Amino acid sequence: MEPLPPLDGEVLLDAGSREAVSQDAGRYVQKVPQAVLVPGSVRDIQAMVKYCVQHRVRVAPRGLANTTDGQGLVGGLLIDMRALRKIHRIDADRAVVDAGADWLALTNAAHARGLTPPALTGFLGLTFGGTLSLGGIPPAIQSGGQIDSVLELEVVTGTGELKRCSKTADRELFEAVLGGLGQFAIITKATVRLGPAPEKVRGHELAYTSSKDFFQDFKTLIKRSEISEIYGDWWRPGEHGETSHLNAFTFHPTAKPPVDAHLLRGLTKPPSDAIVSTNDFLPHVTRIDDAVEQLREALDWDNLAKPWMTLWLPERSVEQYVTEVVGNLTPKDVGAGGFVLLYAHRRSKLTRPSLRLPVADGSDWVYLFTLMTAGAKGAGPEFAAEMLKRNQRLFERARALGGTRYPIESTPFTKADWAQHYGDRWAQLQKLKRKYDPAGILTPGPGMF
DSSP, X not given: OOOOOOOSSEEEOSHHXXXXXXXXXXXXXXXXXXXXXXXXXXXXXXXXXXXXXXXXXXXXXXXXXXXXXXXXXXXXXXXXXXGOXXXXXXXXXXXXXXXXXXXXXXXXXXXXXXXXXXXXXXXXXXXXXXXXXHOOOOSBSSSOOGGGXXXXXXXXXXXXXXXXXXXXXXXXXXXXXXXXXXXXXXXEEEEEEOEEOOSEEEEEXXXXXXXXXXXXXXXXXXXXXXXXXXXXXXXXXXXXOOOEEEEEEEEEOTTSOOOHXXXXXXXXXXXXXXXXXXXXXXXXXXXXXHHHHHHHHHHOGGGBOOOOEEEEEEHHHHHHHHHHHHHTOOHHHHOTTOEEEEXXXXXXXXXXXXXXXXXXXXXXXXXXXXXXXOOOBTOOXXXXXXXXXXXXXXXXXXXXXXOEEOTXXXXXXOHHHHHHHHGGGHHHHHHHHHHHOTTOOBOOTTOXX
Protein backbone atom coordinates (compact mmCIF):
# COMPACT_ATOMS: atom_id res chain seq x y z
CA MET A 1 0.00 0.00 0.00
CA GLU A 2 0.95 3.63 -0.38
CA PRO A 3 2.29 5.51 2.65
CA LEU A 4 -0.36 7.00 4.93
CA PRO A 5 -1.27 10.66 4.38
CA PRO A 6 0.13 13.31 6.74
CA LEU A 7 -1.93 13.40 9.95
CA ASP A 8 -2.38 15.61 13.01
CA GLY A 9 -3.01 12.47 15.05
CA GLU A 10 -1.66 8.96 14.62
CA VAL A 11 -2.46 5.51 13.31
CA LEU A 12 -1.81 2.70 15.77
CA LEU A 13 -0.72 -0.67 14.38
CA ASP A 14 0.45 -2.52 17.48
CA ALA A 15 -1.48 -5.59 18.59
CA GLY A 16 -2.38 -4.19 22.02
CA SER A 17 -4.04 -1.06 20.62
CA ARG A 18 -5.95 -3.06 18.04
CA GLU A 19 -7.15 -5.73 20.46
CA ALA A 20 -8.28 -3.08 22.96
CA VAL A 21 -11.00 -1.95 20.52
CA SER A 22 -11.93 -5.37 19.13
CA GLN A 23 -15.08 -5.88 21.24
CA ASP A 24 -18.18 -3.88 22.12
CA ALA A 25 -20.41 -3.96 25.21
CA GLY A 26 -21.74 -7.40 24.28
CA ARG A 27 -18.34 -9.01 24.90
CA TYR A 28 -19.07 -12.08 22.79
CA VAL A 29 -18.13 -10.77 19.32
CA GLN A 30 -14.51 -9.98 18.52
CA LYS A 31 -13.13 -8.36 15.40
CA VAL A 32 -9.58 -7.01 15.51
CA PRO A 33 -9.04 -4.00 13.20
CA GLN A 34 -6.01 -3.70 10.97
CA ALA A 35 -5.32 -0.25 12.38
CA VAL A 36 -6.70 2.33 14.81
CA LEU A 37 -6.87 6.02 13.91
CA VAL A 38 -6.55 8.38 16.86
CA PRO A 39 -7.51 11.58 15.02
CA GLY A 40 -5.96 14.89 15.91
CA SER A 41 -8.51 16.69 13.74
CA VAL A 42 -11.48 16.14 11.47
CA ARG A 43 -9.02 16.51 8.59
CA ASP A 44 -7.45 13.23 9.71
CA ILE A 45 -10.79 11.47 9.36
CA GLN A 46 -11.28 12.90 5.88
CA ALA A 47 -7.79 11.92 4.79
CA MET A 48 -8.05 8.38 6.11
CA VAL A 49 -11.51 7.81 4.65
CA LYS A 50 -10.18 8.84 1.25
CA TYR A 51 -7.19 6.54 1.74
CA CYS A 52 -9.47 3.66 2.68
CA VAL A 53 -11.71 4.24 -0.35
CA GLN A 54 -8.65 4.03 -2.58
CA HIS A 55 -7.49 0.79 -0.97
CA ARG A 56 -10.93 -0.77 -0.37
CA VAL A 57 -10.55 -0.83 3.41
CA ARG A 58 -13.66 -0.85 5.61
CA VAL A 59 -14.01 1.93 8.20
CA ALA A 60 -15.97 2.27 11.43
CA PRO A 61 -16.09 5.09 14.02
CA ARG A 62 -16.07 4.08 17.69
CA GLY A 63 -17.31 5.98 20.71
CA LEU A 64 -18.07 4.05 23.89
CA ALA A 65 -19.09 1.02 21.77
CA ASN A 66 -22.26 0.39 23.77
CA THR A 67 -23.89 -1.75 21.11
CA THR A 68 -23.85 -5.47 21.86
CA ASP A 69 -23.63 -7.41 18.58
CA GLY A 70 -20.53 -6.03 16.89
CA GLN A 71 -22.33 -3.21 15.06
CA GLY A 72 -19.36 -0.84 15.36
CA LEU A 73 -16.56 -3.37 14.97
CA VAL A 74 -14.49 -3.61 11.81
CA GLY A 75 -11.60 -5.62 10.40
CA GLY A 76 -10.22 -2.56 8.61
CA LEU A 77 -9.70 0.93 10.09
CA LEU A 78 -11.35 1.77 13.39
CA ILE A 79 -11.55 5.50 14.25
CA ASP A 80 -11.38 6.26 17.97
CA MET A 81 -13.77 9.22 18.05
CA ARG A 82 -13.15 9.85 21.74
CA ALA A 83 -9.97 11.66 20.71
CA LEU A 84 -12.24 14.49 19.49
CA ARG A 85 -14.35 15.36 22.52
CA LYS A 86 -14.39 19.15 22.83
CA ILE A 87 -17.47 21.08 23.92
CA HIS A 88 -17.07 24.03 21.58
CA ARG A 89 -19.86 26.31 22.74
CA ILE A 90 -22.78 26.47 25.15
CA ASP A 91 -25.40 29.11 24.36
CA ALA A 92 -28.77 29.83 25.92
CA ASP A 93 -30.61 27.42 23.64
CA ARG A 94 -27.97 25.13 22.12
CA ALA A 95 -24.55 23.53 22.41
CA VAL A 96 -21.93 22.61 19.83
CA VAL A 97 -19.95 19.48 20.66
CA ASP A 98 -17.55 17.03 19.06
CA ALA A 99 -18.91 13.58 18.29
CA GLY A 100 -16.49 11.98 20.75
CA ALA A 101 -17.73 14.07 23.69
CA ASP A 102 -20.17 12.33 26.00
CA TRP A 103 -23.56 13.45 27.24
CA LEU A 104 -22.39 13.38 30.85
CA ALA A 105 -19.77 16.05 30.15
CA LEU A 106 -22.30 18.30 28.39
CA THR A 107 -24.94 17.73 31.07
CA ASN A 108 -22.54 18.81 33.80
CA ALA A 109 -21.26 21.81 31.83
CA ALA A 110 -24.75 22.94 30.82
CA HIS A 111 -26.13 22.52 34.32
CA ALA A 112 -23.50 24.92 35.64
CA ARG A 113 -25.31 27.52 33.51
CA GLY A 114 -28.80 26.42 34.54
CA LEU A 115 -29.36 24.48 31.31
CA THR A 116 -29.86 20.90 30.19
CA PRO A 117 -30.32 18.87 27.01
CA PRO A 118 -34.02 17.97 26.71
CA ALA A 119 -33.49 14.22 26.16
CA LEU A 120 -31.13 12.40 28.50
CA THR A 121 -30.68 8.65 28.36
CA GLY A 122 -30.52 6.77 31.64
CA PHE A 123 -26.75 6.29 31.27
CA LEU A 124 -25.00 9.46 30.12
CA GLY A 125 -21.47 8.19 29.52
CA LEU A 126 -22.34 7.67 25.83
CA THR A 127 -20.83 9.71 23.02
CA PHE A 128 -22.80 12.05 20.80
CA GLY A 129 -21.75 10.23 17.66
CA GLY A 130 -22.94 6.93 19.12
CA THR A 131 -26.40 7.90 20.36
CA LEU A 132 -27.14 10.12 17.35
CA SER A 133 -26.32 7.22 15.03
CA LEU A 134 -28.86 5.07 16.86
CA GLY A 135 -31.57 7.17 18.51
CA GLY A 136 -30.76 7.92 22.13
CA ILE A 137 -34.02 7.06 23.88
CA PRO A 138 -34.55 8.62 27.34
CA PRO A 139 -36.99 7.81 30.17
CA ALA A 140 -38.55 11.28 29.70
CA ILE A 141 -41.92 10.75 28.04
CA GLN A 142 -42.40 14.07 26.23
CA SER A 143 -38.93 14.81 24.84
CA GLY A 144 -38.51 12.46 21.90
CA GLY A 145 -35.09 10.90 21.39
CA GLN A 146 -31.71 12.59 21.40
CA ILE A 147 -31.81 12.54 17.60
CA ASP A 148 -34.89 14.78 17.80
CA SER A 149 -32.92 17.48 19.65
CA VAL A 150 -30.29 17.91 16.91
CA LEU A 151 -30.20 21.21 15.02
CA GLU A 152 -27.18 20.61 12.79
CA LEU A 153 -24.53 17.99 12.08
CA GLU A 154 -21.02 18.11 10.69
CA VAL A 155 -20.18 14.80 9.00
CA VAL A 156 -17.57 13.12 6.84
CA THR A 157 -19.19 11.10 4.08
CA GLY A 158 -17.94 7.80 2.69
CA THR A 159 -16.02 9.74 0.04
CA GLY A 160 -14.15 11.83 2.63
CA GLU A 161 -16.19 14.97 1.96
CA LEU A 162 -16.89 17.26 4.92
CA LYS A 163 -20.51 18.43 4.97
CA ARG A 164 -22.83 20.32 7.27
CA CYS A 165 -26.44 19.31 7.23
CA SER A 166 -29.69 20.21 8.95
CA LYS A 167 -33.42 20.39 8.27
CA THR A 168 -32.75 23.25 5.87
CA ALA A 169 -29.44 22.17 4.33
CA ASP A 170 -28.86 18.70 2.87
CA ARG A 171 -31.92 17.47 4.70
CA GLU A 172 -31.86 14.01 3.14
CA LEU A 173 -28.33 13.45 4.46
CA PHE A 174 -29.28 14.90 7.86
CA GLU A 175 -32.21 12.53 8.23
CA ALA A 176 -30.26 9.56 6.90
CA VAL A 177 -27.40 10.04 9.37
CA LEU A 178 -29.63 10.52 12.44
CA GLY A 179 -30.46 6.98 13.49
CA GLY A 180 -28.64 5.74 10.38
CA LEU A 181 -26.29 3.26 12.12
CA GLY A 182 -23.20 4.90 10.62
CA GLN A 183 -24.07 3.85 7.07
CA PHE A 184 -23.96 7.19 5.25
CA ALA A 185 -21.41 9.38 7.03
CA ILE A 186 -19.29 9.69 10.17
CA ILE A 187 -20.66 12.28 12.60
CA THR A 188 -17.86 14.61 13.70
CA LYS A 189 -19.74 17.47 15.37
CA ALA A 190 -23.32 18.16 16.49
CA THR A 191 -25.37 21.19 17.47
CA VAL A 192 -28.06 20.14 19.96
CA ARG A 193 -30.85 21.98 21.73
CA LEU A 194 -30.65 23.08 25.34
CA GLY A 195 -33.35 24.34 27.68
CA PRO A 196 -33.72 25.47 31.29
CA ALA A 197 -32.73 22.77 33.78
CA PRO A 198 -35.38 21.77 36.32
CA GLU A 199 -34.48 22.33 39.95
CA LYS A 200 -35.96 19.35 41.78
CA VAL A 201 -37.25 15.85 41.06
CA ARG A 202 -40.00 14.09 43.00
CA GLY A 203 -39.90 10.31 42.65
CA HIS A 204 -42.53 7.65 43.28
CA GLU A 205 -41.91 3.90 43.15
CA LEU A 206 -44.73 1.34 43.29
CA ALA A 207 -44.43 -2.47 43.30
CA TYR A 208 -46.91 -4.85 41.65
CA THR A 209 -47.53 -8.57 41.53
CA SER A 210 -50.40 -8.07 39.07
CA SER A 211 -49.30 -7.29 35.50
CA LYS A 212 -52.78 -5.97 34.75
CA ASP A 213 -52.61 -3.43 37.59
CA PHE A 214 -49.08 -2.42 36.63
CA PHE A 215 -50.05 -1.61 33.05
CA GLN A 216 -53.26 0.12 34.08
CA ASP A 217 -51.38 2.47 36.39
CA PHE A 218 -48.47 2.91 33.95
CA LYS A 219 -50.85 4.02 31.20
CA THR A 220 -52.88 6.21 33.55
CA LEU A 221 -49.78 8.16 34.54
CA ILE A 222 -48.40 8.69 31.03
CA LYS A 223 -51.72 9.80 29.57
CA ARG A 224 -52.26 12.45 32.25
CA SER A 225 -48.94 14.07 31.19
CA GLU A 226 -48.24 15.36 34.69
CA ILE A 227 -45.04 13.40 35.28
CA SER A 228 -41.73 13.92 33.48
CA GLU A 229 -40.20 10.44 33.36
CA ILE A 230 -41.53 6.93 33.79
CA TYR A 231 -40.21 3.43 33.40
CA GLY A 232 -41.04 -0.06 34.53
CA ASP A 233 -38.39 -2.50 35.68
CA TRP A 234 -38.09 -6.14 36.61
CA TRP A 235 -35.02 -7.38 38.48
CA ARG A 236 -34.15 -11.06 38.05
CA PRO A 237 -37.81 -12.01 37.37
CA GLY A 238 -37.08 -15.68 36.79
CA GLU A 239 -35.70 -15.96 40.34
CA HIS A 240 -37.90 -13.79 42.54
CA GLY A 241 -41.29 -13.95 40.87
CA GLU A 242 -42.74 -11.38 38.52
CA THR A 243 -42.76 -8.26 40.70
CA SER A 244 -43.03 -5.16 38.51
CA HIS A 245 -41.76 -1.80 39.67
CA LEU A 246 -43.24 1.40 38.33
CA ASN A 247 -40.90 4.39 38.69
CA ALA A 248 -42.30 7.87 38.04
CA PHE A 249 -40.43 11.16 38.36
CA THR A 250 -41.81 14.69 38.26
CA PHE A 251 -39.56 17.71 37.62
CA HIS A 252 -40.55 20.84 39.54
CA PRO A 253 -39.35 24.18 40.92
CA THR A 254 -38.06 24.12 44.48
CA ALA A 255 -40.87 26.42 45.59
CA LYS A 256 -43.65 24.32 44.05
CA PRO A 257 -43.30 20.65 44.97
CA PRO A 258 -46.02 18.36 43.62
CA VAL A 259 -48.67 16.86 45.87
CA ASP A 260 -48.11 13.13 46.07
CA ALA A 261 -51.76 12.19 46.49
CA HIS A 262 -52.71 14.27 43.47
CA LEU A 263 -50.03 12.78 41.20
CA LEU A 264 -50.98 9.23 42.19
CA ARG A 265 -54.75 9.69 42.25
CA GLY A 266 -56.94 7.06 40.68
CA LEU A 267 -54.32 4.29 40.60
CA THR A 268 -54.92 0.71 41.65
CA LYS A 269 -52.42 1.31 44.45
CA PRO A 270 -53.06 3.90 47.18
CA PRO A 271 -50.56 6.79 47.32
CA SER A 272 -49.41 5.53 50.72
CA ASP A 273 -47.91 2.44 49.03
CA ALA A 274 -45.40 4.53 47.09
CA ILE A 275 -41.78 4.93 48.07
CA VAL A 276 -41.28 8.68 47.74
CA SER A 277 -37.98 10.42 47.04
CA THR A 278 -36.78 13.96 46.46
CA ASN A 279 -33.58 14.85 44.61
CA ASP A 280 -31.87 17.70 42.84
CA PHE A 281 -32.02 17.45 39.05
CA LEU A 282 -28.32 16.86 38.35
CA PRO A 283 -27.86 13.99 40.83
CA HIS A 284 -31.07 12.46 39.48
CA VAL A 285 -30.03 12.38 35.83
CA THR A 286 -26.48 11.20 36.62
CA ARG A 287 -27.45 8.49 39.11
CA ILE A 288 -27.28 5.64 36.55
CA ASP A 289 -23.69 6.57 35.71
CA ASP A 290 -22.91 6.18 39.41
CA ALA A 291 -24.75 2.84 39.48
CA VAL A 292 -22.77 1.57 36.49
CA GLU A 293 -19.55 2.39 38.30
CA GLN A 294 -20.78 0.27 41.20
CA LEU A 295 -21.61 -2.59 38.81
CA ARG A 296 -18.13 -2.35 37.36
CA GLU A 297 -16.61 -2.69 40.81
CA ALA A 298 -18.95 -5.42 42.05
CA LEU A 299 -19.45 -7.56 38.93
CA ASP A 300 -16.76 -6.50 36.44
CA TRP A 301 -19.75 -5.27 34.43
CA ASP A 302 -17.86 -4.25 31.31
CA ASN A 303 -16.61 -7.79 30.78
CA LEU A 304 -19.92 -9.63 31.23
CA ALA A 305 -21.48 -11.17 28.13
CA LYS A 306 -24.49 -8.99 27.27
CA PRO A 307 -26.60 -10.25 24.36
CA TRP A 308 -29.37 -7.69 24.91
CA MET A 309 -32.69 -7.48 23.12
CA THR A 310 -34.51 -4.16 22.59
CA LEU A 311 -37.85 -3.70 20.82
CA TRP A 312 -40.43 -1.03 20.08
CA LEU A 313 -43.97 -2.22 20.81
CA PRO A 314 -47.34 -0.64 19.92
CA GLU A 315 -49.84 0.16 22.64
CA ARG A 316 -52.33 -2.44 21.47
CA SER A 317 -49.97 -5.34 22.21
CA VAL A 318 -47.46 -4.07 24.79
CA GLU A 319 -49.26 -5.54 27.80
CA GLN A 320 -49.76 -8.93 26.15
CA TYR A 321 -46.19 -9.18 24.90
CA VAL A 322 -44.38 -7.97 28.03
CA THR A 323 -46.54 -10.09 30.33
CA GLU A 324 -45.82 -13.19 28.24
CA VAL A 325 -42.08 -12.58 27.99
CA VAL A 326 -41.43 -11.57 31.61
CA GLY A 327 -43.55 -14.45 32.87
CA ASN A 328 -41.42 -16.98 30.98
CA LEU A 329 -37.94 -15.63 31.71
CA THR A 330 -35.50 -17.85 33.56
CA PRO A 331 -32.65 -16.70 35.81
CA LYS A 332 -30.27 -17.47 32.94
CA ASP A 333 -32.20 -15.15 30.62
CA VAL A 334 -31.48 -12.18 32.87
CA GLY A 335 -28.34 -13.04 34.81
CA ALA A 336 -26.96 -11.76 38.10
CA GLY A 337 -26.28 -8.29 36.71
CA GLY A 338 -29.17 -8.02 34.27
CA PHE A 339 -32.63 -6.50 34.36
CA VAL A 340 -35.65 -5.68 32.23
CA LEU A 341 -36.89 -2.17 31.36
CA LEU A 342 -39.97 -0.62 29.78
CA TYR A 343 -40.14 3.00 28.56
CA ALA A 344 -43.02 4.91 27.01
CA HIS A 345 -42.85 7.64 24.35
CA ARG A 346 -45.13 9.76 22.26
CA ARG A 347 -44.92 8.69 18.63
CA SER A 348 -45.43 12.33 17.58
CA LYS A 349 -42.24 13.36 19.40
CA LEU A 350 -40.08 10.74 17.64
CA THR A 351 -39.68 12.60 14.37
CA ARG A 352 -36.64 11.15 12.59
CA PRO A 353 -37.60 8.80 9.75
CA SER A 354 -34.74 6.31 10.18
CA LEU A 355 -35.95 5.45 13.69
CA ARG A 356 -38.47 2.76 12.80
CA LEU A 357 -41.49 2.64 15.09
CA PRO A 358 -44.29 0.07 15.48
CA VAL A 359 -47.20 -0.16 13.11
CA ALA A 360 -49.61 2.71 13.79
CA ASP A 361 -52.56 1.58 15.89
CA GLY A 362 -54.41 4.83 16.51
CA SER A 363 -52.46 5.61 19.70
CA ASP A 364 -49.76 8.24 20.09
CA TRP A 365 -47.92 5.99 22.55
CA VAL A 366 -45.17 3.49 21.74
CA TYR A 367 -43.10 1.46 24.19
CA LEU A 368 -39.44 0.48 24.30
CA PHE A 369 -38.87 -2.93 25.93
CA THR A 370 -35.34 -4.03 26.81
CA LEU A 371 -34.14 -7.37 28.09
CA MET A 372 -30.65 -6.55 29.38
CA THR A 373 -29.18 -10.02 29.78
CA ALA A 374 -25.85 -10.09 31.63
CA GLY A 375 -24.23 -13.49 31.58
CA ALA A 376 -21.21 -14.65 33.49
CA LYS A 377 -17.79 -13.21 32.70
CA GLY A 378 -16.15 -15.35 30.05
CA ALA A 379 -19.42 -17.00 29.04
CA GLY A 380 -18.60 -19.13 26.03
CA PRO A 381 -19.98 -19.07 22.51
CA GLU A 382 -22.69 -21.57 23.48
CA PHE A 383 -24.27 -19.00 25.82
CA ALA A 384 -24.24 -16.28 23.16
CA ALA A 385 -25.68 -18.65 20.55
CA GLU A 386 -28.47 -19.67 22.93
CA MET A 387 -29.38 -16.08 23.75
CA LEU A 388 -29.26 -14.98 20.09
CA LYS A 389 -31.66 -17.79 19.25
CA ARG A 390 -33.92 -16.61 22.08
CA ASN A 391 -33.73 -13.00 20.86
CA GLN A 392 -34.65 -14.10 17.34
CA ARG A 393 -37.69 -15.95 18.65
CA LEU A 394 -38.82 -13.04 20.83
CA PHE A 395 -38.28 -10.57 18.00
CA GLU A 396 -40.36 -12.63 15.58
CA ARG A 397 -43.17 -12.71 18.14
CA ALA A 398 -42.95 -8.94 18.56
CA ARG A 399 -42.86 -8.34 14.80
CA ALA A 400 -46.04 -10.41 14.43
CA LEU A 401 -47.67 -8.07 16.95
CA GLY A 402 -46.58 -4.93 15.09
CA GLY A 403 -43.29 -4.34 16.90
CA THR A 404 -39.94 -3.23 15.48
CA ARG A 405 -36.30 -3.61 16.46
CA TYR A 406 -34.23 -0.86 18.07
CA PRO A 407 -30.92 -2.04 16.60
CA ILE A 408 -28.46 -1.29 19.35
CA GLU A 409 -28.69 -4.89 20.51
CA SER A 410 -28.34 -8.54 19.59
CA THR A 411 -30.99 -9.79 17.20
CA PRO A 412 -29.73 -11.58 14.08
CA PHE A 413 -30.81 -9.67 10.96
CA THR A 414 -30.51 -10.55 7.28
CA LYS A 415 -30.57 -8.04 4.42
CA ALA A 416 -34.20 -9.08 3.87
CA ASP A 417 -34.93 -8.23 7.52
CA TRP A 418 -33.38 -4.78 7.02
CA ALA A 419 -35.53 -4.20 3.94
CA GLN A 420 -38.62 -5.16 5.93
CA HIS A 421 -37.46 -3.06 8.89
CA TYR A 422 -37.24 0.13 6.81
CA GLY A 423 -40.28 -0.62 4.67
CA ASP A 424 -41.15 2.20 2.31
CA ARG A 425 -37.94 4.05 3.29
CA TRP A 426 -35.67 1.23 2.11
CA ALA A 427 -35.41 2.27 -1.54
CA GLN A 428 -34.46 5.82 -0.51
CA LEU A 429 -31.79 4.54 1.89
CA GLN A 430 -30.27 2.36 -0.83
CA LYS A 431 -30.11 5.42 -3.08
CA LEU A 432 -28.47 7.51 -0.33
CA LYS A 433 -25.94 4.76 0.39
CA ARG A 434 -24.85 4.82 -3.25
CA LYS A 435 -24.66 8.61 -3.15
CA TYR A 436 -22.78 9.17 0.12
CA ASP A 437 -20.82 5.91 0.49
CA PRO A 438 -20.46 4.60 -3.06
CA ALA A 439 -17.54 2.31 -2.16
CA GLY A 440 -19.56 0.79 0.68
CA ILE A 441 -16.78 1.12 3.25
CA LEU A 442 -18.63 2.65 6.21
CA THR A 443 -19.66 0.67 9.31
CA PRO A 444 -20.15 -2.84 7.92
CA GLY A 445 -21.08 -4.36 11.28
CA PRO A 446 -24.89 -4.24 10.95
CA GLY A 447 -24.73 -6.07 7.59
CA MET A 448 -27.38 -3.77 6.16
CA PHE A 449 -26.24 -3.25 2.56
